[in-house]
Amino acid sequence: MKILAVESSCDETSVAVVEDGRKVYSNVIASQIDTHKKFGGVVPEIASRQHVEAINTVLKEGLEEAGVKLSDIDIIAATKGPGLIGALLVGLSAGKALALSTGKPFVGVNHIVGHVCANYISFKELEPPFVGIIISGGHTYLIEVKDYVDFTLHGRTVDDAVGEAFDKVARSLGLAYPGGPVIDFLAKKGKETIEFPRVMMKEDNYNFSFSGLKTAVLNYLNSAKLRGEEIVVEDVCKSFQEAIVDVLIEKSFRLARETKRDKIVLCGGVSANSRIREAFEERGKSENIKIFYPDLKLCTDNAAMIASAAYYEYIGGKVNENNFANPNLGL
Ligand code: KG4
Ligand code: ZN
Incomplete structure (x- = not known):
């Protein structure tokens, strides 16, 4: 067909x-x-x-x-x-x-x-059920894909989407739009020197919040400027990205464990992020959960x-x- x-x-x-x-x-x-x-x-x-x-x-x-x-x-x-x-x-x-x-x-x-579904194109053998995490410029959803047309929504962002946070933080750092790929690139050269908040990470639900993290980055930049401190853009990118990675991993793997699913499927523009892919793969190996994400173009x-x-x-x-x-x- x-x-x-x-x-x-x-x-x-x-x-x-x-x-x-x-x-x-x-x-x-x-x-x-x-x-x-x-x-x-x-x-x-x-x-x-x-x-x-x-x-x-x-x-x-x-x-x-x-x-x-x-x-x-x-x-x-x-x-x-x-x-x-x-x-x-x-x-x-x-x-x-x-x-x-x-x-x-x-x-x-x-x-x-x-x-x-982009993942079905990249992985011909992939079939539901699995845990899906949709991270894009406009959406952040944590779902269970029980069948091809049967989805259960477990969590979502209560404010900004993940990609939106990447784009807004990039903008406050004077980086080009869309900010996700630029932050991904610069973070590779940076160190995690700033401790940004992992908002809602330990809460007993599957929701996310990224607007507080975005504000924390802004506050850091403003106070560093006021104090005349040097801002290392690569370190800010790395520290921000790690805060995102930790929250996404914590909630996705918790849902996989609780629903006894052995596959986590990353979906949406932000799943192109090299650190997110790497961190999910690493954790997947230690928890025996298989990780999928689409080819970059998809x-x-x-x-x-x-x-x-x-x-x-x-x-x-x-x-x-x-x-x-x-x-x-x-x-
Ligand atoms: O899925 P998408 O093309 O559009 C929506 O449906 O929203 O996602 C676009 C988003 C943008 O926010 C962009 O910054 C982000 O995906 N993005 C990335 C990366 N590549 C694209 N975010 C983080 N790291 C990347 N490598
Ligand atoms: Zn999209």
Whole structure:
């Protein structure tokens, strides 16, 4: 079953053709990052306009690269939320129009589920059940994936998402957007010299909070400036990143132990982080839990993961269900 999927929830216009949820024929991504860099973050109205400009070309390239015609496609899919409303509407409208004009079934996909499914593409043998940790620019969810379409939400951030914390801390250090990859890079050259708080780490729940950590970094920078102390950016990056790593590890492994799951699957843009990957692997070895994370290209937003999610939703009977754009769609 070949699925053509469209993703446009934030600042990437992407079209992919994927067979049976796992075999990628094409995954074309037009990124707007260079445009938004100038503003230090994504500007929603500019994002929508750039999706409109890109969508037809990306659709054409997605089919061409896959070496298929529209008539070879069985199902059309698009991200329906969460995301920026104007951005979502571009890809969703394009997907629905294609489905309507060709008479093919349409599946509206939850972007968060898409991030989980990126792992099915990278690991052909991976199957539920497992513990999933979704860490992206807009979301932080700790879930149990009991089956392909059966998720139990155990915890989420009560304020900022992990990626948001990376981006905001990077901004306060005068680093480029998106901040995650830059902090990842600089932290490799730094030492953990500052003790930042591990907020909510010992609390008896699976929720997270990252806004206090972000403020702690800001306070540190302001008071170091006031005292005329040298700020070693690499050390700040390393110390901040370690505080994030500790909290993510503590809660993910606690959930895996309590639910007796032997797999933890990292999902979303922040799962590209080299230290997070390494720390999960290390702990996984000592607790006998297998760790998965997608190939780098599949960590951040892309349509292949949306096509994979659409496949499992479709064979799970979820088709033509409430396919309206929903910026606040939850799990
Ligand atoms: O999944 P994604 O592309 O978009 C959302 O759905 O939000 O994630 C983007 C986020 C950004 O916050 C970016 O800074 C972060 O992923 N990110 C990273 C790394 N690469 C991307 N964060 C930490 N380390 C990285 N290497
Ligand atoms: Zn995303």
